[in-house]
Amino acid sequence: MAEYQNNQQEYPFVPANRHHRSDAESNTLYSNELKRKKKIKLAIYIAAFAVFQGIVITIFALTVMRVKSPKLRLGNNIRFQNLTTETEQSPSFDMSFTAQVRVKNPNFGPYKFHDTTATFAYDGVTVGEVLIPKSKAGLKSTKKINVAVNLSSRALQSSGTSKLGNELSGGALTLTSKAEMSGKVELMLMMKKKKSAEMDCTITVDVSAKAVRSLQCK
Template identity: 65%
Template sequence: MAEKTNQQVYPFTPATKQPRNDEESGALTSEQELKRKKRIKLAISIAAFAVFQTIVILVFVLTVMRVKTPKVRLGTDVTFQNFSTGTQASPAFDLSFTTQVQVKNTNFGPYKFDSTIATFTYQGVTVGQVIIPMGKAGLRSTKKVGVTVNVNSNALPSTTNLGSELSAHVLTLNSHAKLSGKVELMFIMKKKKSAEMNCTMTIDLSTKAVQSMIC
């Protein structure tokens, strides 16, 4: 019987993995570079958007949400209804006139103010008063309130230099008022603000007209 020939069996050697060629490597590198550029562009876009939003918020806070104090003053359109003055020897005056109290609101919301009293003085002495009724100045607008003012020299002491002013055909009156109210923003935020009026009115007695109005 023929003897079986001892044969040694060797396992198959796995095929060696072939390296990628230059074209495949180049394509992979280009794809990775493209993705990297896209990520950089996305990051830049997000950063630019965040900066833009920050600027918008700052502008909004510094302009729209900033509450400014309204301004109040007497109008220059003054119409005299009664005009009576004395002389240097017998100084006196009794005047009545119509004018406007102007409340200027530069805020992005209405300004609601309470009723108050405007006082007219001559050399520190009260010579007349008028009531300014409660009202509302709309957003970025001016509220004009018509008033009729009566002033006279009845309360003045004899020591004033009214006679010398009358001889120069001028009469200087000061007016003061303080409005208390609230500015309303975005229908939710209310900020208390007081507006104060200090005006000096010089009247030309020869022409019976206002010579100057300084507020």
């Protein structure tokens, strides 16, 4: 009987020890599972941030950092101070007017341009020039410059006056104006890129009204 009681006193502790070991193992597995899920979430967050950052950089490169060529144009507000013509013996013209040159900058940085000469021609022959002084067109803005223009047909050869006489008799005079401007676009105060702007305009002058009938620029 004493041996049986001793055995009963020894074995009851075994199940208790086994149950305690099982709880510890469960806690360890649960803890490892939590760590694994946290690592997965962290990896997802990092991947999502990398994708978002890539999208932002791509948009920034395609919009802000993309440098476009500025546009150089003549404004429609041409005002004549003088316009005299001769249509009989020796067809000719002399005129003076004020015009507005517009430099449109589509970039996210200022465009600094150099002195530029704009030429005015009749039938391919230069009849006058005007200087566009160096200046700056701000980011996403248009720089407007007023200039005074004086044109004369004195440079035309006698062979070209017959066409001029026909035009003047018809009451319209067709002129062209061209210029090529050079400068630099400045981005983020550190990157500068050379860009040029070209002007190619056709002006039809109503001689009798002393006004511009039409103005088209490419």
